[in-house]
Amino acid sequence: MLDQADPEMDLRALVEESEDFTVDTRVYTSPAIFDAEMRRIFLRTWVYVGHESEIPNPGDFRTSAVGRVPVIVTRDQTGAFHVLVNTCRHRGTVVCREERGNARFFQCPYHNWLYRNDGRLVQIPDSSGYPEGWAGRIGGLLEAPRIAVLYGMIFANFSQAGPSFDEYLGPLRRYVEYWFGHSPTGRVQVLAPFRASYPGNWKLQVENSTDGWHARYVHESALRTMHHFGTRSPAVGWPGATRAFPSGHGVLERPRDDLPPEVQPQFESFRSLLAETYGAEHAEAMFVRRQITLFPSFHLMEFKFRVIQPVAVDQTVIYEFPVRLEGVPDDVNAAILHRITREISISSGGPVSSFVNADDVEAFARVQSGLADSPVERIYFSRGLHREVIAPDGERTGESSDELPQRSIYREWRRLMHE
Ligand code: FES
Ligand SMILES: [Fe+2]
Structure with missing residues (x-):
């Protein structure tokens, strides 16, 4: 359909990587590209x-x-x-x-x-x-x-061809293990979801879930409010890291330094429980706030699953499912739920009903209207491109404000759309 709609369109050129990493703005606005994504990406991967x-x-x-x-x-x-x-x-x-x-x-x-x-x-x-x-x-x-x-997550693939699930997951597996390791049994129970929708392309939220750069700007008023209540210090520097993997996956990791005072005792006992379970060193590596993208449309967020549902080229629904960890005391699960449903609702990564989500979806809507019929033809994901470190297994590492996970998304996007 894409090829019939615009036989001149060079799919590979929609994403270009040289000294800059740029994406053609039609990937957000073209109904023909959207239709092609639904078939070439969603029906051909996990x-x-x-x-x-x-x-x-x-x-x-x-x-x-x-x-x-x-x-x-x-x-x-x-x-x-x-x-x-x-x-x-x-x-x-x-x-x-x-x-x-x-x-x-x-x-x-x-x-x-x-x-x-x-x-x-x-x-x-x-x-x-x-x-x-x-x-x-x-x-x-x-x-x-x-x-x-x-870990109980069910993935479907409508294609017989293509990588096995293990190949698709690749070196990301280690970080998924850290995430689920917060439950000493590795098991979680998924609770009822929050929902929101926005008038913008589905990839805007996928890019944003591992975007370490935007929070202190677009969420400034929410973060100042947090600071006012003494639950979060102003951001200094860029602690943490970004990671990117083959198959479009990515990770944003930051220290878990934004716990509200009223749940800090429970989180301390949670941390001790993990140290007893895994040993101090492994527990330290785990006890980090990680937001993980499993391309194309699923994220492990701070004790939540986030699922992105494309509806139309400029219409998307977000679902966020809090999780309850098996094998931890009830007061720890209560503290986690408090963190993600109340405290964090004015902090970064909060549920979709929050101030923070309202900031994000407003930004997505403005991108969508900014690009509609605009003479701007390409946008940039170049931040940190010059300092990507690539390991032999394909894992790339960058600073926490780098647009590294976003590049990973579009490298895989281009591969699936073109092949
Ligand atoms: S029985 Fe389903 S459409 Fe007729
Ligand atoms: Fe955000």
């Missing part, structure tokens, strides 16, 4: 669709999406996961409209075709209207051919 704690029992399901493909994530009667396309095989109706539930069967409301929770078509009303065995030829709801589960 996409987060849900967490096993949301569907703990046989028959549990939740609805979700892969790009704009609506899916039902189910646990069948044997306990196996399925990611089913939520589109009736008869004439295309969305089969399941519920967000979550428990069902052995899904019945399409239009002509009552009945599917089992593993996707198989099991009944067509008055099937004498078809030749013998006809339903068997249909099979059932389409299903993602590849699924991977890591």
